[in-house]
Amino acid sequence: MKQTVTDALGRLAAGTPKPATAQVTDALTGAGIPPAAVEVSASRTPTGLEADAIEAAVLQGTDCVVGQVRDGNVTVIVLPVLASGKCFVGAAA
Template identity: 40%
Template structure:
């Protein structure tokens, strides 16, 4: 009688060219530890700032930037209080009216999906001296922040601005 070929394959030893690299990989992994890492690559929680505002340039020292951020928040709060769903063009018009110098840097997210549904929030941004004053309107509440501009001198990723 002849043995079943599939049974023979299950009981064969792995080839040495497979076992050797696996053994080396396991031994290398086991010998590595966080203690061996140089101090510059270890996480140091004492270096984490208590507030993001302390590391973003211009958020506390730039008077114009803070003035526009405050004005933006006030204007968008008024806009959000007038309608349950802020339309993209209404947001754009409000942001353009804030500062004539930044009117050509206004970026606004979509307010309606391609299928016609309202989005949960809309965002708008102004580019000022390499920084973006970004606002979000969600459920009638306005949130603003200042972030650095992207390398392409825009505030938003994508092509819908």
């Protein structure tokens, strides 16, 4: 799964260095990841400013594959799932 997330976000970031939330969601689900397993951060702040980076997480069993796109660069890491059963704290888009 880590490689799938890395590849999907890498392809997206190559053409869109600062993708929107929906673009990240589409890239991951387009790579065959079930929508229910995907969490994506907001690409805009509550005041309408562009976020410095966007993060996405894919729930896989007891792990979260978390990826970040920042200025066209992609970083992916595997972390344990939270006690809530989610990968992010709070609301996710």
